Amino acid sequence: MSLPPRGWAITSAGSLLWADVVERDGKPHTPPGAPVAEAVWIEPYPDESIGIPAGRANPQATYEQREAIELAFVAALQHLAAKQRAVLILREVLGFTAQEVAATLQTTVAAVNSALQRARAGVEDRVPARTQQATLRALGDHSLRELVDRYVDAWERCDVDAFAALLAEDATFAMPPLATWYTPRDAIVSWAREFSLSGAWRWRTVLTRANAQPALAFYAWEDPADAYLPFALNVLSRRNRLVSDVTAFIVRATDAAEPEAYVRFPEQPIDRQRLTDTFERFGLPRLS
Numbered sequence: 001m002s003l004p005p006r007g008w009a010i011t012s013a014g015s016l017l018w019a020d021v022v023e024r025d026g027k028p029h030t031p032p033g034a035p036v037a038e039a040v041w042i043e044p045y046p047d048e049s050i051g052i053p054a055g056r057a058n059p060q061a062t063y064e065q066r067e068a069i070e071l072a073f074v075a076a077l078q079h080l081a082a083k084q085r086a087v088l089i090l091r092e093v094l095g096f097t098a099q100e101v102a103a104t105l106q107t108t109v110a111a112v113n114s115a116l117q118r119a120r121a122g123v124e125d126r127v128p129a130r131t132q133q134a135t136l137r138a139l140g141d142h143s144l145r146e147l148v149d150r151y152v153d154a155w156e157r158c159d160v161d162a163f164a165a166l167l168a169e170d171a172t173f174a175m176p177p178l179a180t181w182y183t184p185r186d187a188i189v190s191w192a193r194e195f196s197l198s199g200a201w202r203w204r205t206v207l208t209r210a211n212a213q214p215a216l217a218f219y220a221w222e223d224p225a226d227a228y229l230p231f232a233l234n235v236l237s238r239r240n241r242l243v244s245d246v247t248a249f250i251v252r253a254t255d256a257a258e259p260e261a262y263v264r265f266p267e268q269p270i271d272r273q274r275l276t277d278t279f280e281r282f283g284l285p286r287l288s
Contacts, residue, residue, distance in 0.1 A: 043249075043277055043278075044071075044210035044211060044215065044233055044235055044247075044249055044278060044282075045069065045210060045211055046208065046209065046210060046281060046282045046283070047209045047210070047211075047212060061091075061092060061093060061094060061095030062091075062092040062093075063092050063093050064131075064133055065093060065094075066133050066212040067131045067132075067133050067212075068089070068093040069211050069212050070131060070132050070133070070211055070212055070213060071211050071213065071235060071237070071247060072126075072127050072128060072132075072237070073123070073127055073131070074211070075126070076122070076123045076126040076127050077089075077123070079122055079126060080118075080119050080122050080123070081115075081118075083105070083107075083115050084115045084116075084118055084119035084122065085119065086105060087101055087105070087112055087115040087116050087119055088115075088116060088119035088120070088123065090104065090105075091112070091116050092116070092120075098112045098113055098116075128239070128244075130239070132212065132213050132237055132238065133212065135238050135239065135240070136238075138240075139238065139240075139241065143241065144214065144238075147166065147238065147241060147242075147243070148207065148214055148216070148236070150162065150166055151163070151166055151216070151236070151243065152205045152207075152216065154166065154197075155196075155197065155203050155205065155218070156203050156204065156205065158197045158198070158199045158201075158202075158203075159197070160189060160192055160193045160197045163189070163192060163197060164185065164188075164189045166242060166243050167185045167188060167189070167242060167243050168185065168239050168240075168242040168243065168244045169184055169185050170183065170184045170185070170244075171183065171184060171185050171188060171242075171243060171244055171245060171246075172184075172188075172244075172245050172246070173188045173191070173245075173246045173248070174245075174246070174247050174248070175232070175247075175248045175250050176247065176248075176249055176250065177250065177254055178250060178254060178262070195263065195265075200264070201220055201221070201265075201266055202220065202221035202228075203218055203219065203220060203221075203228075203231075204218075204219045204221075204228045204287055205217060205218055205219070206219070206284055206285065206287075208233075208282050208284065210233065210235045210282070211235060213235050213236060213237060214235075214236050214238075215233055215234060215235045215236065216233075216234045216236070217230065217232075217233050217234075217278075217279060217282070217284045218230075218231045218232045218233070218234055218248070219231055219287045220265075220266035221266070222266060222267070227286075227287065228287035229266075229270065229286070229287075230251050230270060230275055230278075230279045230284070230286070231250070231251065231252060231265075231266060232248040232249055232250045232251060232252075233248070233249045233251070233278040233279065233282070233284075234246055234247070234248045234249075235247045235248075235249070249274070249278050250274065251270055251271055251274040251275045251278055251279060252265060252266070252268040252269065252270060252271060252274075253268045253269045253270070253271050254268070254271070256268070
């Protein structure tokens with residue numbers, strides 16, 4: 001799994017943001033805007049391709065293996081020094097002993113324990129107190145599906161009020177690789193009302209999973225093609241019974257410099273590489 005570049009940060013709710021590159025847009029009536037200089041981000045991964053089962057590797061592991069592929073956790077890892085990152089994964093995710101890790105990294109047990117202590121502190125400062133896996137277990141399959149169904153229904157009907165009712169007060173909405181992101185809920189709702197849920201854009205969705213989290217493939221209607229075409233893969237993070245974060249991996253071209261180009265974002269052409277990295281890798285269909 002590729003790690004994010006320097007410049008990523010994590011909100012209190014766990015969203016992935018380019019804090020060292022751009023700041024949060026305090027003007028929700030502004031369209032998403034141009035992308036960052038280098039269009040790089042943490043890539044979403046389909047659960048099937050990762051092949052990591054639920055549960056800890058052995059009793060010495062602290063994190064469930066599925067927790068270790070959640071977007072917020074993977075983003076937190078990039079803030080660690082390389083040795084700290086390796087030690088944390090080997091000890092806390094895979095469950096190797098300190099002696100085994102020391103032998104693997106050709107260092108001492110004392111150095112391993114020291115690196116682990118610093119790595120734990122670095123991760124704890126940046127990830128939500130409750131993992132998505134813990135939230136999923138607390139919600140249960142029925143409540144999770146109900147939440148996702150309500151989210152889909154709100155978007156497909158462009159119902160802004162229904163969408164707002166599903167968001168946590170401090171929710172975030174990020175759209176890699178676009179520079180602009182929106183928070184809190186009121187700013188997200190104002191943006192959605194003026195742009196994505198204004199009724200000018202028409203949506204269809206397909207449910208999937210990415211990084212052990214529920215995800216929705218969004219398709220936007222295009223008149224010239226007379227079809228719904230891939231637009232973004234949205235990975236949802238939850239807190240209790242609300243959506244705390246949305247990370248929408250855009251698959252449309254983002255090379256236009258002027259923000260006005262994104263007012264009618266579905267009219268932008270599909271970026272073939274991003275389409276391959278998301279929709280095609282997930283085996284998602286084209287809609288008609």
